[in-house]
Amino acid sequence: MDHADNKAAGVLLHLSYEEALARERAMLVAESNSDLRWMLWQTAPCIVVPRSHENNADFAAAVMASAARGWPVQTRDTGGGAVVQGSGVVNLSMVFCMDDSVSDRIGASYRILCEPVMAMLRCRSIEGTYRAIPGTMCDGIYNIVVGEQKLAGTAQRWRSLGRQKPGQYAVLAHLALFVDLDHAQAAKAINALYADMGVEAAIEATTHINWTQIDAGSVGDVARELDAACLALRR
Numbered sequence: 001m002d003h004a005d006n007k008a009a010g011v012l013l014h015l016s017y018e019e020a021l022a023r024e025r026a027m028l029v030a031e032s033n034s035d036l037r038w039m040l041w042q043t044a045p046c047i048v049v050p051r052s053h054e055n056n057a058d059f060a061a062a063v064m065a066s067a068a069r070g071w072p073v074q075t076r077d078t079g080g081g082a083v084v085q086g087s088g089v090v091n092l093s094m095v096f097c098m099d100d101s102v103s104d105r106i107g108a109s110y111r112i113l114c115e116p117v118m119a120m121l122r123c124r125s126i127e128g129t130y131r132a133i134p135g136t137m138c139d140g141i142y143n144i145v146v147g148e149q150k151l152a153g154t155a156q157r158w159r160s161l162g163r164q165k166p167g168q169y170a171v172l173a174h175l176a177l178f179v180d181l182d183h184a185q186a187a188k189a190i191n192a193l194y195a196d197m198g199v200e201a202a203i204e205a206t207t208h209i210n211w212t213q214i215d216a217g218s219v220g221d222v223a224r225e226l227d228a229a230c231l232a233l234r235r
Helices: 003-008 017-029 051-055 059-068 105-122 183-196 219-234
Strands: 012-014 037-042 046-050 073-076 083-085 089-099 128-130 144-146 149-160 168-178
Touching: 012 219, 017 037, 017 073, 017 089, 017 149, 017 168, 037 219, 046 051, 046 183, 051 059, 051 073, 059 073, 059 183, 083 089, 083 183, 089 105, 089 219, 105 128, 105 144, 105 149, 105 168, 105 219
Parallel strands: 012 037, 046 073
Antiparallel strands: 037 089, 046 083, 089 168, 128 144, 144 149, 149 168
């Protein structure tokens, strides 16, 4: 999957979660990872959790209860915590190369991933920062934050390019941008899932912010601007 496929589908792809995950995996193992490539996508409402959650003894029952509440549960390859997907979220999956000689290569990879959103914020004279925000879905130090609220969450996976390219890695980086998500429903759904697993979550709706609280525009408008910002980054 590459940027040309995005254009053919109208920039923003609407995929089942299983297909989105399969396309991400294909991007990571593609023969050529020398150029920056990306995919913008959405999926049906669900809660996505790391595969490690399956080790919880109450996970299967919790998944059934969540599905009955209208929130099916999907698993992903990366770590962290639960996050909600749906029509109010735009996902950016990006693949690029990273050399192990780069200082703070993990941080550098996150900054490459986040730059398109940061550029969109700068165009509006808004300062975006990176930091953890307690009470947010899948909290991490490379959240994109506006003020004191989380606008987007991030994750990444690495793959060695092998003996032919020692010290070179393909990086799959993923960003979930909250465009118009009902954070109250999202927090309630995640807290209920974790409660059924016997885990305290304490996700709070007020710790999140939507792009529509920053600037007007549809999901399609945001996706097109994000696509343009990715193209500018590649140039």
